[in-house]
Amino acid sequence: MGTSKARIGILTSGGDCPGLNAVIRGAVKSAARLDADVVGFRRGYEGLVDPVTYVALDTTNTSGIISRGGTILGSTNKGRFAARSGIDERLELDPQLLRDVQRTMDQLGIMGLICIGGDGSLSVAQQFHECGIPVVGVPKTIDNDLSATAFSFGFDSAVACATDAMDRLHTTAESHERIMVLEVMGRHTGWIALQAGIAGAASVILIPEIPWTWENVCQKILERDNAGKRFSLIVVAEGAELPGGGLVTTPAGSVVGQVRLGGIGHVVARQLHERLKRETRVVVLGHLQRGGPPTNFDRALATQFGAHAVRLVLQGQFGQMVAYHPPDVNNVPIHDAVNKISRVSPDSSAVVAARTLGVSFGQFPPGESPLLRSLVDESSSQSTDHIAPPETSDHYDDAVDPS
Numbered sequence: 536m537g538t539s540k541a542r543i544g545i546l547t548s549g550g551d552c553p554g555l556n557a558v559i560r561g562a563v564k565s566a567a568r569l570d571a572d573v574v575g576f577r578r579g580y581e582g583l584v585d586p587v588t589y590v591a592l593d594t595t596n597t598s599g600i601i602s603r604g605g606t607i608l609g610s611t612n613k614g615r616f617a618a619r620s621g622i623d624e625r626l627e628l629d630p631q632l633l634r635d636v637q638r639t640m641d642q643l644g645i646m647g648l649i650c651i652g653g654d655g656s657l658s659v660a661q662q663f664h665e666c667g668i669p670v671v672g673v674p675k676t677i678d679n680d681l682s683a684t685a686f687s688f689g690f691d692s693a694v695a696c697a698t699d700a701m702d703r704l705h706t707t708a709e710s711h712e713r714i715m716v717l718e719v720m721g722r723h724t725g726w727i728a729l730q731a732g733i734a735g736a737a738s739v740i741l742i743p744e745i746p747w748t749w750e751n752v753c754q755k756i757l758e759r760d761n762a763g764k765r766f767s768l769i770v771v772a773e774g775a776e777l778p779g780g781g782l783v784t785t786p787a788g789s790v791v792g793q794v795r796l797g798g799i800g801h802v803v804a805r806q807l808h809e810r811l812k813r814e815t816r817v818v819v820l821g822h823l824q825r826g827g828p829p830t831n832f833d834r835a836l837a838t839q840f841g842a843h844a845v846r847l848v849l850q851g852q853f854g855q856m857v858a859y860h861p862p863d864v865n866n867v868p869i870h871d872a873v874n875k876i877s878r879v880s881p882d883s884s885a886v887v888a889a890r891t892l893g894v895s896f897g898q899f900p901p902g903e904s905p906l907l908r909s910l911v912d913e914s915s916s917q918s919t920d921h922i923a924p925p926e927t928s929d930h931y932d933d934a935v936d937p938s
């Protein structure tokens with residue numbers, strides 16, 4: 536690939552999300568206008584070394600992909616470049632691997648690498664930067680858990696999917712006077728649950744950031760019953776901690792050192808059925824939230840991210856991550872974004888507004904019950920044991936023994 540033009544590398548890493556292709560297209564189109572070439576590495580960081588696998592990208596082979604979900608380059612959240620263990624712990628990459636990446640960059644004449652990824656993938660980019668490999672980060676995640684950017688693309692699309700599910704559950708819940716539980720993704724944060732819960736008119740929203748009790752969730756449902764609303768919708772984030780402590784996890788396919796969350800919806804549905812003797816159904820939305828076309832917001836944001844990342848590379852501003860600070864797209868050190876995850880504040884205006892509307896977070900208003908408060912504090916300070924989900928069923932009703 537001998538050429539005198541500037542050459543930029545690009546890759547997509549970690550779990551996929553809607554908008555990755557829009558970033559790639561935005562980068563390729565703007566690079567073309569700034570007289571630079573782009574090569575795309577396949578399967579995330581894996582394509583950088585042994586075997587090096589890449590494809591030359593141009594305005595022809597990236598045409599028409601702005602609306603396509605997934606990533607034309609492929610991605611993985613496993614393999615040799617895992618740099619996260621648990622929520623905040625960083626794993627050091629093998630120094631030989633870093634030297635191999637540098638060699639690939641030199642051999643292909645790549646002046647800067649655009650790494651599109653979430654928390655774990657950007658931790659890798661940060662390590663590249665620390666050892667002198669020229670990188671620029673682009674934040675991607677449906678979870679919206681990256682600090683230093685107001686939004687990552689993919690989040691709006693995931694919320695749209697979850698809200699659509701809520702709308703559908705609403706009509707059937709009302710018709711049958713049932714309790715519906717919707718489990719959404721978000722890893723250790725409740726952004727998706729909170730936004731979809733508000734937009735989809737949930738009665739109860741359960742998130743990792745707010746400790747909750749079974750009694751308070753039941754209380755809300757009973758209040759609605761008394762008001763003549765004999766159906767309720769509950770959104771629960773996959774990473775919400777159970778009242779007695781512990782996360783619900785599933786063993787299959789865990790990424791190095793990280794738990795794979797999932798199954799809490801079934802635990803909630805079963806408990807509510809047992810406590811209230813009411814018909815309860817559960818939907819685990821899962822990877823539907825990650826698939827399909829990006830929303831218009833995510834397309835526009837992702838396209839701007841791609842264009843801005845190319846400008847940063849050509850200006851030699853390495854170690855920076857593109858960020859959205861409404862109304863502008865600008866940049867921050869990658870380090871600032873991966874330092875700590877962004878979590879929902881229980882005092883945020885969104886939570887306060889939801890509470891004002893009567894949405895329950897399964898928590899009593901602080902100060903209302905000191906006894907309950909101390910019980911909640913006690914249970915939330917317990918270690919986060921991992922609990923396997925019960926044998927699953929999508930329905931818990933009187934005709935079926937859920938045990």
Ligand code: F6P
Pocket residue numbers: 550612653676677678720721722773788796825
């Ligand atoms: O980080 C994105 C995310 O979709 C999380 O919300 C979820 O916990 C996880 O990835 C699922 O990962 P996998 O694709 O490995 O099942």
